[in-house]
Amino acid sequence: MLNQLLPQRVDNTYHGHRLALWLFSLLLLMKIGMNLGAIFNGHTVASSADGIPLDTFTPAGARAVLSLLALLGLSHVMVALLCILVLVRYRALIPLMFLFLLVEHLSRRVIFQVMPIARVGKTPGFAINLVLFALEVGGLTLSLWKAGDTPPIAAEPERASG
8 A cells, every 4th residue: 555655666557546636636626716716706605605794803813814814725726736747747646636635634633623613504615624634534545445456557659750
């Protein structure tokens, strides 16, 4: 399993279950969409999806929260772009990227337990995060699963122009 997480050769050869590639793509699409929303529509995301009572904050406090939310969104988009590069060019690292995303997700949960954010009412953020967690766990499991004697999935070789 360690050889699948940290392959000696990083290429476009993928040894896991094909479904994990689809789950990885879906996960990235969801993350990019959510985080672009946090960057460009932060007030709505913070107040409705996350349940943060921005109206109770001072104007400067609300701006600070929205700025931090946008910065967090930007960092998540950058990680997602790195994941897209892995999906397109370096598929041998797919299990490692699933593990990375899962550890990041769980670390955020721990931080929110230690330093909770005041929230108002029930928010869809919990359900969405549950779906993301399921995709990460399922994708990691499938990406590490070697299905019998099936050959590894490799992208088509590049054709030499000439």
